[in-house]
Amino acid sequence: MRPPEDDVTRFWTLAGSGRQLAASTxxxxxxxxxxxxxxxxxxxxxxxxxxxxxxxxxxxxxxPQFRVMVESDTPSWVEAELLLRDWRPETEYRLILPAGRLLTGPAETAVRPAIEVDPDWSQRQALFRLDHLEEDDRLGRGRRPVSRTEQVIGHRRALEQFATYWCTTDGDQVTGFVCCWQTPQARGVIEDVFVHPAHRGGGLATAMINNAVTRLRQAGVGDITIAAEVGDTPVRLYQRLGFRPAGINRCYVPAT
Known part of the structure; x- marks a missing residue:
């Protein structure tokens, strides 16, 4: 049973358990x-x-809820079959900072290990909830229940045994966070970049991503991947920082 081909997908599955089915995992x-x-x-x-x-x-x-990932060995007819069953396609950019490259521009903001500032995840949970409400309002859909945000926090807390969360602070208050992970093949993944709306525009996201890249480089990591939803604005920031488009990742989710 192999891991997912895509490093970002692999990152999200780290806390789960794999089960081999007849023709998939x-x-x-x-x-x-x-x-x-x-x-x-x-x-x-x-x-x-x-x-x-x-x-x-x-x-x-x-x-009860799962997505179907498209990989290089997924037969093309599978996508057609899922579309005919009204499964919804979702796409994400994959951008890569090549091995040996650091980010463009300095990072002057202090970035701290999140576990030292927010060990019980209460502050990060509040930020995740804010992120969810912003997304729901932007997409014009009903706000997701608090229980859904709590599941996200449970997932991220489980991921913390594999990955590291970093944060910016205002005093003892967490103002933003980011996560980074090193694959067994010495590649890197940066995910979960979020800054509180009241603190946006001051370079906090840049500082956190810069810190994550520096830490991964110190660990001997080569290519570093970051994901962005197609049509979402963070992809412009990632490009300005030096990440370059590497491809599109596709999956299918049940119709809602």
Whole structure:
């Protein structure tokens, strides 16, 4: 049972458990059953529609919400089949900072290990909740329940055994955070970049990403990947900092 091909997808599945199905692999996190990031079907290689049906049914029995990842060995007809069943495609940019490169521009803001400032995750949970409400309002949809945010926090707390969260502060108040992880192959991933709205525009995101890159470089990491939703504004910041487009990652989620 291999890990997902995409480093970012692999990062999100670190806290889950893998289960080999007939023609695919299910990674799931029982503590966060409604969280698509933490529950996914990958290495999808069915030989027939019946194989696909079997694995989708088995996955649904174990994970009420999951996404289907498209990888290099996913048969093209699988995407067509999911579209015909009204599964919704989602795409994300993958941008890479090549090995040996640091970010452009200095970082003058102090960045601290989040576990030292916010060991119980209460401050980061408040920021995650704010992020969720902003996203829901921007997309014009109903606000997700608090229980969904709590599942996200449970997922991130589980990830903290593999990855490191860093934060900026105003006194003892967390104003922003970022996460970084090193793959076993010495590549890097930066994720979960968020700054409180009242503190945006002052270079905090740049400082945190710069710190993450520096830490990964000190650990001997080569290429560093960062993800951005297609159409979302952070991708412009990542480009200005020196990350370059490397591709598009696709997945399919159940229709809502």
């Amino acid at each position: 299910l990674s799931r996190l029982p503590a966060a059953p409604d969280l698509l990031l933490a529950n996914c079907l990958y290495a999808v290689r069915p030989g027939s529609v019946a194989d696909l049906d079997q694995d989708l049914a088995r996955a649904a029995a174990d994970a």
